[in-house]
Amino acid sequence: MAENVTFHFDVDGENFTSAGEASVLVKKKLRQLGLSPEVIRRVSIAMYEGEINMVIHADGGTADVTVTDDEVIIVLADRGPGIPDISLAMQEGYSTARDNIRALGFGAGMGLPNMKKYTDSMEIETELGVGTTITMKVSCKDA
Amino acid sequence: MKIGQIKELLDAELLCGEEYLDHDVFSACCSDMMSDVLAYVKDQGVLLTGLVNPQVIRTADMMDMVCIVFVRSKVPTEEMVALAKEFGIVVMKSRYRAYEACGHLYTAGLVPAPEEK
Numbered sequence: 001m002a003e004n005v006t007f008h009f010d011v012d013g014e015n016f017t018s019a020g021e022a023s024v025l026v027k028k029k030l031r032q033l034g035l036s037p038e039v040i041r042r043v044s045i046a047m048y049e050g051e052i053n054m055v056i057h058a059d060g061g062t063a064d065v066t067v068t069d070d071e072v073i074i075v076l077a078d079r080g081p082g083i084p085d086i087s088l089a090m091q092e093g094y095s096t097a098r099d100n101i102r103a104l105g106f107g108a109g110m111g112l113p114n115m116k117k118y119t120d121s122m123e124i125e126t127e128l129g130v131g132t133t134i135t136m137k138v139s140c141k142d143a
Numbered sequence: 144m145k146i147g148q149i150k151e152l153l154d155a156e157l158l159c160g161e162e163y164l165d166h167d168v169f170s171a172c173c174s175d176m177m178s179d180v181l182a183y184v185k186d187q188g189v190l191l192t193g194l195v196n197p198q199v200i201r202t203a204d205m206m207d208m209v210c211i212v213f214v215r216s217k218v219p220t221e222e223m224v225a226l227a228k229e230f231g232i233v234v235m236k237s238r239y240r241a242y243e244a245c246g247h248l249y250t251a252g253l254v255p256a257p258e259e260k
């Protein structure tokens with residue numbers, strides 16, 4: 001690829017039904033770009049978990065994906081409540097989701113650890129009452 | 144196991160994906176928690192679930208799954224079936240409950256999806 005490819009999405013926080021649409025589209029685009037199935041899988045799972053989090057915990061936000069020759073960079077930004085204790089939130093099984101979210105099939109406290117597992121780097125910037133921005137990178141090299 | 148054999152074993156009604164019935168699948172998982180499906184399984188071809196919402200279909204797409212079985216005669220919406228069609232995923236519904244449906248498939252040789260380390 002000569003130039004970087006970028007995608008931008010607004011993630012609707014009002015409507016759970018559409019949650020995950022951005023990740024589905026990104027997956028389709030990455031297939032068209034011919035990235036390896038393993039890279040696509042890792043990006044898909046990490047972004048989908050993050051997108052769902054924005055909907056269920058933060059009233060939506062934006063997703064920006066950049067594909068370079070070397071890596072896929074995913075930036076998920078929201079203006080939600082922020083995360084009070086990142087290391088606690090990163091623990092497997094820690095979730096503040098209520099029963100209504102569990103009834104939808106989410107809220108096991110596995111999303112953030114899963115995002116970390118499937119990406120080569122993950123940074124969380126968060127401020128209470130202001131919002132959260134998560135930047136994840138997946139290398140295209142290790143197919 | 145062929146996807147068509149799953150349909151037979153579960154006495155299931157096919158909702159979309161007839162063209163893929165002769166595709167092979169090697170493992171399955173069963174959960175109503177999409178969080179767990181995303182976190183715990185790899186190379187799973189088949190998802191059995193009693194949860195009905197579009198995230199079931201999207202989760203299956205993210206995980207490269209090829210077949211979804213709704214148990215307990217749960218009926219997915221037309222939108223969900225359309226989404227699955229777009230993704231090339233077979234969707235069927237079975238009157239069996241989850242435990243029984245899994246038992247039938249397991250006995251016939253369809254093993255669990257290996258857990259990811």
Ligand SMILES: Nc1ncnc2c1ncn2[C@@H]1O[C@H](COP(=O)(O)OP(=O)(O)OP(=O)(O)O)[C@@H](O)[C@H]1O
Nearest residue numbers: 053057058089095096106107108109110111112178
């Ligand atoms: N974007 C966000 N804004 C605010 N809080 C968040 C955000 N993402 C995660 N959190 C907090 O971190 C906790 C852990 O997130 P994680 O994704 O690991 O689990 P979960 O979303 O609760 O459940 P699961 O991902 O298994 O469906 C959440 O319960 C929530 O309290």
Ligand SMILES: [Mg+2]
Nearest residue numbers: 049053111112
């Ligand atoms: Mg989550």
